[in-house]
Amino acid sequence: MDPTVAERARYWAREYVALVARFDLCPWAAATVAKDELWVAACDEADVADALAQFAASPTAVIGLCVLPAFAGDLTALRRLRGRLNEAPIGRTLALAEFHPDAPLDQTDGQRLIPYLRRTPDPTIQAVRHATLAGVRKNTSVMDPAAQAAVLAGQVVPPVRDIGDRITDANFARMQQSGAALAAALDALIAARRADPAAHPAPAR
Secondary structure (H helix, E strand, O other): OOHHHHHHHHHHHHHHHHHHHHOOOOOOHHHHHHOOOEEEEEOOHHHHHHHHHHHHOOOOOOEEEEEOOOOOOOHHHHHHHHHHHHHOHHHHOEEEEEEOOOOOOOOOOHHHHHHHHOOOOOOEEEEEEHHHHHHHHHHOOOOOHHHHHHHHOOOOOOOOOOHHHHHHHHHHHHHHHHHHHHHHHHHHHHHHHHOOHHHOOOOOO
């Protein structure tokens, strides 16, 4: 891949992460950047598995973004690519998710809203180690002190919900409250990326 195209793809991916942190869409985004634990690479579709293997081998990287600036497929095609990667050996190590700039807005519920909030400037595969996710879920499944006190007092408290479900619900509520500003920020980011001539792969000859 052309080095300039790759560098600009990485730049716009980091701009997306900054937007995520600004709107608090992910509780770990800002900390991951501050601790230099965000890994960003840009490559062609044929090289995705190798790039993800490099992320998996990086001891300090916690969240990986594999950007595909030349990927011409839609969200469904990107999901198929993620599915193939899940079935490959790398899928046993990494949990993968697809992010696409053209994902539609569906506010039926929190789960249907997720693809829209994952509108990265370029098609992207996000990677997190399964071990990392297991550790996060374990650390966030403990009752807070107030709930523990309530249980000890004989009160019935609702079970601790999965952290992913809590984030989904919080983002759904955030979209109801400040959706116009969030949508405008996403649209502006994607428009700026598409207007950047250095971010586009050169046409094949």
